Amino acid sequence: MKKILITLIATGILISCGQTKKESPIANVETTNEERQELAPIDEAVMENAVIYEANIRQYSEEGSFNAFTKDIPILKKLGVKVLWLMPIYPISTTKSKGTLGSYYAISDYTKVNPEFGTLDDFRRLVKTAHDNEIYVILDWVANHTGWDHVWLKERPEYYTKDKDGNITHTVDTDWTDVADLNYDNKEMREQMRNDMLYWLKEENIDGFRCDVAGMVPVDFWNKTVAELKKVKPIFMLAEGWEPELLENAFDMGYGWDTHHKMNDIAKGKADAKEWDKRMTQIDSMYAKDDILMNFTSNHDENSWNGTVRERMGDASELFAALSYVTPGMPLIYSGQEYDMEKRLLFFEKDTIIKKEGVFFPLYEKLGQLKNNNPALHGGKNAASYTRIKTSNDNNILAFLREKNNHKVVFIANMTNEPLKFSLDYKGKFKDYLSGELYESIPKDTQSLDGWKYRILIQE
Template sequence: MKKYFILASALALFISCKDNKQATSTEEASVATEEVQDSIAPFQDEMMENAVIYEANIRQYSPEGSFEAFTKDIPKLKEMGVKILWVMPIYPISQVKKKSADGKFAEDIEDPKEREKILGSYYAISDYTEVNPEFGTKEDFRKLVKTAHENDIYVILDWVPNHTGWDHVWIEEHPDYYTQNENGEIIDPINPETGEAWGWDDVADLNYDNQEMRKEMIADMLYWIKDEHIDGFRCDVASNVPTDFWEQAIPQLREEKNVFMLAEAWQPELMENNLFDMVYGWDFHHEMNKIAQGELTAEAWEEKMQEMQEKYKTEHILMNFTSNHDENSWSGTVKERLNGGVETFAALSFTAPGMPLIYSGQEYDMDKRLRFFEKDTISKETNHMFSVYKKLGQLKNENVALNGGQQPASYEPLENSAPKQVIAFKRMKDGNEIIYLANVTNKEVEVEVNLEGDFQDYMNNNKTLTIKKNQKIKMLPWEYHILK
């Protein structure tokens, strides 16, 4: 009897300790979750008014190409006014049909040393809920999110809903999740307008007629919100996915958390009915390139602005950019495309209506096309543009005359005597006023602007610039002013 009592007591003590341990683990997990969530205020629409967004290319950002190396520099993003961090795909990359820059698959390259260099496309995903070991561990990613939140920066993940890599688990387990040809073979994505393949043969096209696939896609997105505390998604080729999927998915995401949603698209309808918060300002981007290259004059900017005001509603938000991962790798560096106007058009992207984007390396004056399928590294030897972005970001964050969200500042073009060479406009809100004035040519120009008074020349240490009526201002090639 005594032995039984001792055994029972020991067993009770063991169960009690086990229960306490489980309770402690649960409490610790709860505390950890609260720490992550409490380190940043819930995302609100008004935060889009003065935000800067940054695109992080983890692979190429540092020699290590790791989450840890990038995380160390997150405080620098805050200095540039960044409030939203878009992280390019972090998921494991398919090892089947892994593509190289010349279009070959890695498995077809005979030289083993050359084959090892091929890391593949971030957008050929083999698992939506894991991280690419190339970048580190999931715990490393959690530290990135936590550090961003501690610096008042929201984290959105690059989501690839249109296709997966060829060794994704769904290929074997659920081939019906994919588009198939008449022979029952899974195919790569096709252009819905032409019916021809895009040429993205390193990925398999997902079939959105399959409702079970949709459910799993949404569940995987919810995992990152609920378990990893991210704050939204940038959705790759969002317009290639049926709009009714977004109508199905986004409300479910927002039931869990008020997420920020960016579509790689330009269609206004994607911002209707509380779907995406922002789309790409492709038209403005292409316009800036053409003006800088002399294909169009400065007049084209105002013509495009009027066109966009008719196309989009006041509350619609466009992302303004001079570069991103696609443009840098495939279309050229900012210096190649914008000539001497790199800083001029960067300032335009911050002062025009919308939200400005900084792509990894732009703050370090990057003048190279980053290799897309292989390891490359951004050089950080110079950083003139860091100080430029820092000043622009501060102005964007603090002056409501640059608000570009759903309650934007007004936009008013300013008459000037050199409309083919000079872009001039005024932004106003709540008694605040910002004027952008730029010579967007490679030649000196004298211009008379419909302005009069003393202005603070913001990018020139707030020195006073006096403009008199009927006075011509001499402007050097690519010279610009932001006047307060």
């Protein structure tokens, strides 16, 4: 889903969420706390060079289970993934549900796992396997609403928003009819929500949360809640939102929605490299220096409701995948992108990602290695600098320098579908990271790039 200023994705951001119980389902635990191999708590150093992966457990495999996904976690490590974001893993409400299986975001119990995916022990094995592979796990948290089966509907109706006739209602100005809107004027509800989040930190050893439609929940709730969560251990907090106030205290990272929209527009010929420059200037003016934005060419909303990367970006898909890694911020891979997925995954039904390596797996592997290991691509709270390099055709050629601790990476891209000649106002000798070829840039010398082609240059 998108955030306020960005106009809700009308197509069907039917993604609902919910909350629930206080009971801690701890029976018959196979992986005890003592058996866990401890991974150092997440810190700012991890945020600098991390790749984040959004896991759609239902659609990732034919089985649609925790166990099937867990087997592939070592593959994610090969891709440079350091943060694993699990789409909601909780039981799904069946009352007023959409489709056959319902939305992951219409939650009936906040402290249990969806039996469709497996057991709590299966989930614990997933977390342990991720930690053993030095990958942190964050859970998708839906604080704005619950499914209509949630126990609060019967036991705590005062927790919910009501219309003028006193009826509990779904979130206003949305088509999220499968969820009931929560009333944040109720202090008891806030406390229970906070306790349910604490359960996953204290009992299940997770490392933070991605918070659904975070801008629709009061900022003061997030600020107080995250402060309480951090008393347990350091965590990573991702807001599904772009509002700078979310990043002031509670959240480490927000969505780069406008960056993503700019990529789509350029790919469709509706914008050019100058528009990208304007977006970079906007980021500098809107956000604090230590704010992090997530860069992406797809996610669960974009894929299901707005189309595949190929549909939206066409032949520019590879260029924008690379750009999402080399521009400031943290790059996201959505389930299936590493396998060149070219279909819109069903949202309320079972679907399956076909895991066959093509163009993008080796590309993401190379980009992940560069992101993990070169300080010039740091994109966290102490990010590498970003400097636009002047060219003879700034409307169509994007060129910039990333630099930190004497490490330099230069990115050059033709942001059109036509071959272009140009000169670069930058002198240096480089190694082309993807081809391995040596490359020299001399001001005023003519260079050329075919349509949608790019270079990632490591300065020697």
